[in-house]
Amino acid sequence: MTSRTVEDRLREEYFLLAPEIKRVLHQLQTDVAHLLLPVTLDLKHHERVHVEARAKDCDSAVNALRRREEARQFDEDAPSRYTLTSLPDLVGLRVMVFPKSRFDDVHTRLRARYAEWSSDPVKIGTPPKFRAWKYHGFCSTSALVRAELQIVPMLTGLFWQIEHDAFYKPRDPVLAGAARKPVVRDRWERVYDVFDELEDVLERELQKNTELEAG
Numbered sequence: 001m002t003s004r005t006v007e008d009r010l011r012e013e014y015f016l017l018a019p020e021i022k023r024v025l026h027q028l029q030t031d032v033a034h035l036l037l038p039v040t041l042d043l044k045h046h047e048r049v050h051v052e053a054r055a056k057d058c059d060s061a062v063n064a065l066r067r068r069e070e071a072r073q074f075d076e077d078a079p080s081r082y083t084l085t086s087l088p089d090l091v092g093l094r095v096m097v098f099p100k101s102r103f104d105d106v107h108t109r110l111r112a113r114y115a116e117w118s119s120d121p122v123k124i125g126t127p128p129k130f131r132a133w134k135y136h137g138f139c140s141t142s143a144l145v146r147a148e149l150q151i152v153p154m155l156t157g158l159f160w161q162i163e164h165d166a167f168y169k170p171r172d173p174v175l176a177g178a179a180r181k182p183v184v185r186d187r188w189e190r191v192y193d194v195f196d197e198l199e200d201v202l203e204r205e206l207q208k209n210t211e212l213e214a215g
Contacts, residue, residue, distance in 0.1 A: 006074035006082055007062055013084050014058040023141040024091045025055050028149070031139075032093055035109050039102065048098045048154055049106060055091050064089075088118075088136040089148035098154035100199045107133055107151045114149060122150075125189045131156055155195040163188070 032051060040049050056064065061084050066072050074082060084090065095110065097103045117137030124131045132152040139147060152160070 006076055006079045009079055010062045010065065010082060010084060011058055014061055017084060017090070017145060020142040020145045021055050021090055024139045024145045024147055025053060027139045027141045028091060028093050028147050029053050031113065032095065032110065032149075035113055036095070036106060039106055039109070043102075046099075047102055048096070049102065050096045050154065050157075052094045052096070052157075053092070056087070056089070061087060061090060085144045085146070088120075088146050090145050091147040092150070093147065094150040094152060094157060096152050096154040096157035098199075099203060100153060101203060103151070103153060110149065110151060111135070117149065122152075124192055129192070131192055153195065153199070155199070156192060159191060159195070 029051070036049055036051075043049065064087055065082055065084065066074060069075070095106060097106050111133075114135055114137060117135040120134045120136060121130055122132040122134050123129060132150055134151075135149045136146055137149075138145070150157075
């Protein structure tokens with residue numbers, strides 16, 4: 001009889017955890033929507049607070065553990081080392097905010113609710129600069145499934161949708177090679193600074209126009 005591999009065990013674990021993953025996802029979505037209701041009801045026409053939720057599927061969860069290993073290979077002689085419950089983001093929620101003037105309010109409301117969650121802010125660039133808030137922790141519906149909460153400027157969050165497959169986890173080896181080149185990495189890092197500058201200019205001009213109209 002063929003013995004089960006580490007991957008076999010992890011796939012079995014995933015389907016045992018699946019009901020809890022769904023409960024955590026539902027609770028986190030519901031809690032965040034409730035907490036942000038006063039903000040969303042007060043938004044102006046051009047302002048946005050958008051929430052994206054996802055649960056890792058089985059393949060993504062297994063591969064996330066595999067990437068932690070040397071040569072990306074599981075040690076088949078030590079299957080007990082591996083559990084999907086060690087992942088900090090089986091469930092994930094990303095809150096994207098525009099403009100920056102709304103960002104601190106959204107972050108303050110959510111951080112107060114998840115004060116016990118571990119902070120892991122996103123820093124990108126050389127030298128590293130703050131780009132987004134990220135927290136990990138447990139919801140009350142599960143003591144096994146950890147969730148990740150991101151609070152991100154919207155321009156950055158939308159760029160991440162492209163960046164994920166083009167820079168972070170490119171599947172095409174040709175693309176991966178190109179993305180690692182210094183000239184590409186330099187331009188990629190500059191994108192975030194341009195986003196910051198654009199929002200700063202927009203906020204200043206909006207303030208000027210508001211003062212002119214009031215005067």
